[in-house]
Amino acid sequence: MGLDPRTQRSRSELKSTASSLLASLLLLEGGMFSPSSPPAGLLEKVFQYIDLHQDEFVQTLKEWVAVESDSVQPLPHLRQELFRMMALAAEQLRCLGASVDSVDSGFQQLPDGQTLPIPPIILAELGNDPKKPTVCFYGHLDVQPARREDGWLTDPYTLTEVDGKLYGRGATDNKGPVLAWINAVSTFRALEEDLPVNIKFIIEGMEEAGSVALEELVRKEKDRFFSNVDYIIISDNLWLTQRKPALTYGTRGNSYFRVEVKCRDQDFHSGTFGGILHEPMADLVALLGSLVDSSGHILIPGIYDQVAPLTEEERKLYKAIDLDLEEYRKSSRVERFLFDTKEEILMHLWRYPSLSIHGIEGAFDEPGAKTVIPGQVIGKFSIRLVPHMNTSVVEKQVKQHLEHVFSKRNSSNQMAVSMMLGLQPWIANIKDNQYLAAKRAIKTVFGTEPDMIRDGSTIPIAKIFQDSIQKSVMMLPLGAVDDGEHSQKEKINRWNYIEGSKLFAAFFLEMARLH
Amino acid sequence: MGLDPRTQRSRSELKSTASSLLASLLLLEGGMFSPSSPPAGLLEKVFQYIDLHQDEFVQTLKEWVAVESDSVQPLPHLRQELFRMMALAAEQLRCLGASVDSVDSGFQQLPDGQTLPIPPIILAELGNDPKKPTVCFYGHLDVQPARREDGWLTDPYTLTEVDGKLYGRGATDNKGPVLAWINAVSTFRALEEDLPVNIKFIIEGMEEAGSVALEELVRKEKDRFFSNVDYIIISDNLWLTQRKPALTYGTRGNSYFRVEVKCRDQDFHSGTFGGILHEPMADLVALLGSLVDSSGHILIPGIYDQVAPLTEEERKLYKAIDLDLEEYRKSSRVERFLFDTKEEILMHLWRYPSLSIHGIEGAFDEPGAKTVIPGQVIGKFSIRLVPHMNTSVVEKQVKQHLEHVFSKRNSSNQMAVSMMLGLQPWIANIKDNQYLAAKRAIKTVFGTEPDMIRDGSTIPIAKIFQDSIQKSVMMLPLGAVDDGEHSQKEKINRWNYIEGSKLFAAFFLEMARLH
Structure with a gap:
């Protein structure tokens, strides 16, 4: 299922079935079709x-x-x-x-x-x-x-x-x-x-x-x-x-990534080791934080290069779509979207890529206060691809970017990036x-x-x-x-x-x- | 339990019990104590x-x-x-x-x-x-x-x-x-x-x-x-x-924090909503990423103000400690610490504060590839406090810092910071x-x-x-x-x-x- 605006129209406006009305009209007018229309008689019979x-x-x-x-x-x-x-x-x-x-x-x-x-x-x-x-x-x-x-x-x-x-x-x-x-x-x-x-x-x-x-x-x-x-x-x-x-x-397609940062395969106690380690979570948070800015713009170099340019014709398609943005926002229970217009919203859902951080495996994820330094953590994020992006190009760009960010940290941990899923x-x-x-x-x-x-x-x-x-x-x-x-x-x-x-x-x- | 260097010495070196030896010597030498020592006879009797x-x-x-x-x-x-x-x-x-x-x-x-x-x-x-x-x-x-x-x-x-x-x-x-x-x-x-x-x-x-x-x-x-x-x-x-x-x-003490970022109390599908939301995970990752740099230095303004200055006398205490750093590193199974000397290691464990990110509650934390945009996430981190830091000062500094970082993101999400635990x-x-x-x-x-x-x-x-x-x-x-x-x-x-x-x-x- 895609966009879910749950736009409401009045029930009375819609109660009459447009197709039945149309079929009746066609019948009354004795099959006065334009030359390109299908024979009214057959359509009428079928609908009836x-x-x-x-x-x-x-x-x-x-x-x-x-x-x-x-x-x-x-x-x-x-x-x-x-x-x-x-x-x-x-x-x-x-x-x-x-x-x-x-x-x-x-x-x-x-x-x-x-x-x-x-x-x-x-x-x-x-x-x-x-x-x-x-x-x-x-x-x-x-x-x-x-x-x-x-x-x-x-x-x-x-x-x-x-x-x-x-x-x-x-x-x-x-x-x-x-x-x-x-x-x-x-x-x-x-x-x-x-x-x-x-x-x-x-x-x-x-x-x-x-x-x-x-x-x-x-x-x-x-x-x-x-x-x-x-x-x-x-x-x-x-x-x-x-x-x-x-x-x-x-x-949209999807390139789903995991990025693993490992110090050792066992956790540490934050009292006993806090202060002397390159903590895997600090590395991972920095890596994940380098992916997208607060306006939703993806920061991976080159990622927008393959995105199809917007044509005037395409722009018109978005204009024509009947979406009550305020109604959509309310039904989504979201305070404010990243964009203010129907066109921008739809384009950023359909024709521009997006990057979402899904979570972290291996860290402390329960209620309460555990004083752990996770020894090995795996971040999960994915990029929704649009024409004419390609999963293998994106995979290369993501890996290069993360390796660059990681190398600047001079961390003694090991990092490994892999694309778990690549759907065009x-x-x-x-x-x-x-x-x-x-x-x-x-x-x-x-x-x-x-x-x-x-x-x-x-x-x-x-x-x-x-x-x-x-x-x-x-x-x-x-x-x-x-x-x-x-x-x-x-x-x-x-x-x-x-x-x-x-x-x-x-x-x-x-x-x-x-x- | 504190630092765990598991320093090994040769067993033979240690097999004789120092105290028994000492007691025997005292006996042989007929109680030749310095005036400040306890009576040799009693000590000997007690040890025997x-x-x-x-x-x-x-x-x-x-x-x-x-x-x-x-x-x-x-x-x-x-x-x-x-x-x-x-x-x-x-x-x-x-x-x-x-x-x-x-x-x-x-x-x-x-x-x-x-x-x-x-x-x-x-x-x-x-x-x-x-x-x-x-x-x-x-x-x-x-x-x-x-x-x-x-x-x-x-x-x-x-x-x-x-x-x-x-x-x-x-x-x-x-x-x-x-x-x-x-x-x-x-x-x-x-x-x-x-x-x-x-x-x-x-x-x-x-x-x-x-x-x-x-x-x-x-x-x-x-x-x-x-x-x-x-x-x-x-x-x-x-x-x-x-x-x-x-x-x-x-x-060391401990100030344990939770920082919650909430869009709504329900998750989103990353295909259906990715691209138009201020995603809570992106906000949270930015907040957590603002806390500590890759050298372990805490980035919260003022956090080091109350840390007791290092005296020459104290420095000597660290010098005197018998720690085989290489042995300690190996037994900890860590590739490389943040610091190279015994003194720096011990000081950063004992007399300087440290900040550890423990994990995230509410995000996707399991194996596999779930295409979720978590609606509400809670980051957990803690700061180990040293003399003369104070939990209530630290609480104020952390809150101010996170509020400042969050406000710069212009996010429509709600953020709440609280100190779950404050131990001096x-x-x-x-x-x-x-x-x-x-x-x-x-x-x-x-x-x-x-x-x-x-x-x-x-x-x-x-x-x-x-x-x-x-x-x-x-x-x-x-x-x-x-x-x-x-x-x-x-x-x-x-x-x-x-x-x-x-x-x-x-x-x-x-x-x-x-x-």
């Missing part, structure tokens, strides 16, 4: 079908949420539930007429020596018309752990509707969006309408556990399953607000056909332009697809900002789920037209 | 008695060590053992002919709401001759926890002799020294010799748990039990080396009679001048006596530097225990002469 069958769609979501497909806790009975979940989805896809391949993904080796089977990854396809574009949907059906006693007001595995909100684990992350895509496809099938695009699915069951086995499969299938794929669509994040749709075209940033070309198609579909269904957003966090899956199969990747979220992924109040709004199903259907039609 | 009865003395120590008088673990059955230990000691003192008062010390309120009885504090006295000086011995009979499975090679509560080392919990801390004092007194009684001094005891059973109830009792007894006390002797620390006796005349430094006048007497007694028993040492750590008890009853306090250790107080190999050497008993006896005689 989805509206009429929305309770069935919710029922299927309820059945899927009922499966405790928790991939995080390494328990054999939960792994069985994961297998059952994947089988349920495969069956559903077969009913759509798709050819389905449940790819055996081997075993997961846990740190404790335990071995657990990895649920199969589903590769499915529907349609193989070379004249149509092929769009591939990525989704996952595993969920975060949830227990009633964690603080849920409803049973997490019983989808429960309250005021139009469908509460349940996995409702928005990611079972709802996967089903919305399936709903869109099944609507064309039910209406016996030709599918405007060739459809592919890649659905996994280990996303919450780090997408074990996914990257390997994607690489292996590059020249087979993915050979004719034109576009990858991911719907695993959220809108920026509660009511305005968004399109995501970038995520991802950015899409928003002039790709699928972005244009998605924008038009959003306009059709929601009557508005989407917020063109990035995510300050790192979502490795987009970059994996982009790097492994070199196809255009788009993140098209359905859920509202307050959906509470991973929380004890995870939900998807019925409105988002149903309008999202329509959005995907409209997207198919727009894709076909742009092809 | 102690040598002859050493196995009995060790047996008593064995009986005392057998009592699991652990005051640290708040368990009712251990508290019972503590009561049994204090009763055993009271009985022993009564057998000496002392009048014994076991003062009820009430109850200890534990953080979990539990209430446990505090073992009585023993006030005992033997002799009330206004012509003699009155020396009061402080000791404690409670011990640190010990279990065989912690890594002990022998049962911690069965005193076991291996190569002249008596292993057992409490052997050196502090049952052995308490018994050595009792052995010295009982020797005079057994020989039916007049005690050269009036003897008092104050013996507690909660030292390892923070001397609960002691300070209050000391204050209360200021004009009663302590009214005629001339000198307080504590024997609860160690020599600087394995074989050379020491006299301790100072301990202690220093004795080494020209007091009891220091002179102890030096002479050491020369008689061990044939050498003592190392005149301080302790870099804080031992509040000396300061409590000095402040509460305004009497001269001396720390006269018996144990060798490698005695391993609190460790899984705690021991007292039979040699230290027996020669220590002689040392106390010789000290009584010297005190009487100097009075």
Whole structure:
């Protein structure tokens, strides 16, 4: 999940569904479309079908949420539930007429020596018309752990509707969006309408556990399953607000560092040794203190060299975004941000790097007053990377900088820096056909332009697809900002789920037209 | 425990007991003493008695060590053992002919709401001759926890002799020294010799748990039990080396601080918020980094103003100390100290303040890579104070300094500094009679001048006596530097225990002469 402004609009303003209104208008005006619009009759039929069958769609979501497909806790009975979940989805896809391949993904080796089977990854396809574009949907059906006693007001595995909100684990992350895509496809099938695009699915069951086995499969299938794929669509994040749709075209990367300073592998007593040692904590605090200034500017030489310059076009994207900064600040419970304008805030979350110090391992971290001189301490910090920064360049810059700072201290301790994690940033070309198609579909269904957003966090899956199969990747979220992924109040709004199903259907039609 | 140089001398050099040699010489030379020496005959008799009865003395120590008088673990059955230990000691003192008062010390309120009885504090006295000086011995009979499975090679509560080392919990801390004092007194009684001094005891059973109830009792007894006390002797620390006796005349104090920086009481995700926050860790690292430079110099303005200037006389004390710096460095497993000479090392441990950063509470302190921006963090550091620094002055200086550094950062976070603990430094006048007497007694028993040492750590008890009853306090250790107080190999050497008993006896005689 990205930026969480929880922008509130009045409920009355939003109660009427823009897409239904639009569809009605189209019908009344007898299909008076501009030449570039999809046929009004088909769209109307599709939307009407989805509206009429929305309770069935919710029922299927309820059945899927009922499966405790928790991939995080390494328990054999939960792994069985994961297998059952994947089988349920495969069956559903077969009913759509798709050819389905449940790819055996081997075993997961846990740190404790335990071995657990990895649920199969589903590769499915529907349609193989070379004249149509092929769009591939990525989704996952595993969920975060949830227990009633964690603080849920409803049973997490019983989808429960309250005021139009469908509460349940996995409702928005990611079972709802996967089903919305399936709903869109099944609507064309039910209406016996030709599918405007060739459809592919890649659905996994280990996303919450780090997408074990996914990257390997994607690489292996590059020249087979993915050979004719034109576009990858991911719907695993959220809108920026509660009511305005968004399109995501970038995520920051992450270079996570540890810097260790060691005097000896045993602590000292501060009475017995204080005053004669190069204390590792003093060295570490100086190293960590050299990384970023009080305005958030990173002090590592060269770190901004690769940051993409801001274009005028890009600046406009930020201007257009609908964010109530004051509301966002309050809901974040922050006294004052580093910046005062919406544009600066969003840019520093999305298109500029940031450096955070996470903590120190090996020092005294408990309540109370322990008079210890830690003998060996490890600082942890990470840099969120943006286009066109590169993890290996950043790694070199960080190491050089820390070595320079450390050498000036003339300390007798040993210092070692390593990059624990290096995830590249991802950015899409928003002039790709699928972005244009998605924008038009959003306009059709929601009557508005989407917020063109990035995510300050790192979502490795987009970059994996982009790097492994070199196809255009788009993140098209359905859920509202307050959906509470991973929380004890995870939900998807019925409105988002149903309008999202329509959005995907409209997207198919727009894709076909742009092809 | 103070400085731990573990200086090694050759075993053969030391195998003959200096005191026995000296006593024999005195006998051979027919009592050819200088006029200021104590009568050779009596000293000889006393030393001979102690040598002859050493196995009995060790047996008593064995009986005392057998009592699991652990005051640290708040368990009712251990508290019972503590009561049994204090009763055993009271009985022993009564057998000496002392009048014994076991003062009820009430109850200890534990953080979990539990209430446990505090073992009585023993006030005992033997002799009330206004012509003699009155020396009061402080000791404690409670011990640190010990279990065989912690890594002990022998049962911690069965005193076991291996190569002249008596292993057992409490052997050196502090049952052995308490018994050595009792052995010295009982020797005079057994020989039916007049005690050269009036003897008092104050013996507690909660030292390892923070001397609960002691300070209050000391204050209360200021004009009663302590009214005629001339000198307080504590024997609860160690020599600087394995074989050379020491006299301790100072301990550093400690001002322990917490500095809290708070944005909100919840953490942030570094992807979602990194780049727009005044991150509490960045503020805290800057605050901690402003305290001390890489040469160990404290950067808080005014902090050195109250430090006593170094006199030429004092400088000589440091020169005289027998410390093999290279051996000390190796045994400490430190690559390089901040200073190159013995004198600088000892002065920076004993007579100059030091600042140590202990750690951070509230940040990420575990292995692995967590992408958290801690919302609220607490840094811990402390300053070891030396004469004539004062905790309340230091508190003010630290607060002013941190507020100044923080204000320059223009952070929107909240900062709060507080002194969690403020313990004053202690220093004795080494020209007091009891220091002179102890030096002479050491020369008689061990044939050498003592190392005149301080302790870099804080031992509040000396300061409590000095402040509460305004009497001269001396720390006269018996144990060798490698005695391993609190460790899984705690021991007292039979040699230290027996020669220590002689040392106390010789000290009584010297005190009487100097009075």
